[in-house]
Amino acid sequence: MLGDKLNPGELVRFGEGRGEYHLTSRAATALQEAGIVLKALSPGEAHSNGNGGVSLPITGGDIDPDLSRGKLHCEGGFDFTHSDGRRLEIRDHWADAATSRYCATVAGREVPWLAFRLDPQALSLTSGRLTAKLPVTLTDEGAALFTEVLGASPVSPGEHLFDTEGQVSLATMPLGL
Numbered sequence: 001m002l003g004d005k006l007n008p009g010e011l012v013r014f015g016e017g018r019g020e021y022h023l024t025s026r027a028a029t030a031l032q033e034a035g036i037v038l039k040a041l042s043p044g045e046a047h048s049n050g051n052g053g054v055s056l057p058i059t060g061g062d063i064d065p066d067l068s069r070g071k072l073h074c075e076g077g078f079d080f081t082h083s084d085g086r087r088l089e090i091r092d093h094w095a096d097a098a099t100s101r102y103c104a105t106v107a108g109r110e111v112p113w114l115a116f117r118l119d120p121q122a123l124s125l126t127s128g129r130l131t132a133k134l135p136v137t138l139t140d141e142g143a144a145l146f147t148e149v150l151g152a153s154p155v156s157p158g159e160h161l162f163d164t165e166g167q168v169s170l171a172t173m174p175l176g177l
Helices: 025-033 140-150
Strands: 012-023 036-041 053-063 070-074 077-082 087-096 101-106 109-115 123-126 129-138 160-172
Touching: 012 025, 012 070, 012 129, 025 036, 025 160, 036 053, 036 087, 053 087, 053 160, 077 140, 087 109, 087 140, 109 140, 129 140
Parallel strands: none
Antiparallel strands: 012 053, 012 160, 036 077, 053 070, 070 087, 077 087, 087 101, 101 109, 109 129, 123 129, 129 160
């Protein structure tokens, strides 16, 4: 467990890293059937293998070893474009450990669009790098956003939209780690 390796109550700073967001097969099929394509907003990158995924640079943040608080910041974002030209741009994406939500700026407002569960089993710490593999679900707000802008949500609230994998360096390592 992460808390066994770090000092409780001491926020650990993240350095740079990368977050990979892979659409679930159900979400990818629903988007395709609705005529919606997922692209990356710069400096994010679309996965070149055509699996409907996006890779975003992680630019920093911090985490408490007990996973009760902390934030992880990403640059770039997600561009969902409908064949009729409507676009849902989700940028300045960040994860908030205290609320278990991914939030983003959409049309000038903060939206908690995705949910996750920080499970110590899904985290590993090796050689100053933290790796996480988490399923991510769509929130009620996220589903409403898709419906409002694009006319339909790819999955229902509470269903998996992405499988994620992220790796980030630990910029400030507590002594003894």
